[in-house]
Amino acid sequence: MATAASAPKRRQGRPPLVADARERILLEASKLFARSGYENSSIGDLAAAIGVTKPAIYHYFATKQDIYDAIILRTLEGLSEAVFPAVREQPAAIDKLRVFMTAHAAYLERNYWSFVAMLVGFSGMSPSYRDDAARLRDAYERLLRQILEQGAKEGVFRAGQVATSGRAVLSLLNWMARWFKPGHGSTAEQIALDYFELLSAGLCIKPDTSRGQPCR
């Protein structure tokens, strides 16, 4: 994340968009990729959606791939920046898990279009950014795994559930990008809280895993 001092030099030419032009381009591109798919969206479509010319876009991004890469990287970075500190504040694994899920969902709602673009997009990232994205994703999944392992060590979570429950948590959150609509019904945070309670307490009134049957 570049500071003012370390920011790369502006290219030649008059900036044809407003001050937050990069932001505007990334937001509109996210909407376009999320709705129509990466392959079906052109720089021309993007320029038309913003109401500028194609060169105005090229002033900030050399290629469509660059825009896609920027969306994915900043979405993963932003997600980590939102979720890691929130989790760290909680000492107990059960609270860490709750906060992981709700902070993730709240970030999804605040960054809805870029999240959907990331999760429904067909495009791969360019090789130079793929490793950065993979590192962020791996660290994120590691955080979740550590929470689940801590819960097992604390004797609060059942043992042997790390792989399945980690996968379940991410599946529930990721699939939200496919059906959740901001501003309609519950907030994403409330939905994540409902999932958290279901996942931790279970559906059975009297769970009984001792006999290979989940409910008595």
Next chain:
Amino acid sequence: MATAASAPKRRQGRPPLVADARERILLEASKLFARSGYENSSIGDLAAAIGVTKPAIYHYFATKQDIYDAIILRTLEGLSEAVFPAVREQPAAIDKLRVFMTAHAAYLERNYWSFVAMLVGFSGMSPSYRDDAARLRDAYERLLRQILEQGAKEGVFRAGQVATSGRAVLSLLNWMARWFKPGHGSTAEQIALDYFELLSAGLCIKPDTSRGQPCR
């Protein structure tokens, strides 16, 4: 599902593919749509993948949209035909839920490409088929809701969990289309069974929903 007697008349021209040509086209189209997306796949690409000419495809399907519609409808029909009878055989809600999840996953594994094409595809169905697909999907979701309601009535499942747990079950199963690879690691059925046990018994060793905390 047309019987031999009611089957529509063959169009003029020599069938240029083998006996199960329709099947072959639908399978290869599913692979193509799943990998490249509907919009990025042409009839030309499909013909090349099968190793036939474009007219050989058009002999069976008038448009790419027709192929897509056929994939979605038959996938939803096949899913229902696999899951409904399996669920009906089980009297108890907990067993119905287990069978719903495992039969769904087994069907996903057997019909991997058409399932992925259905769940990752951007394309909508043509209006004439959209209602049929919606009916199938609604009936499927109703089956799941009935199982969850039955479990609450039986006093086995916690009350007030139908909406969240129904959504959770479908999210876990649907997201599998994004990461599960047939033939690598556990079977889809085993993964669904793990999810079922987690969802029903919960992650907490000592669940305690009475005080608004999922774990004691």
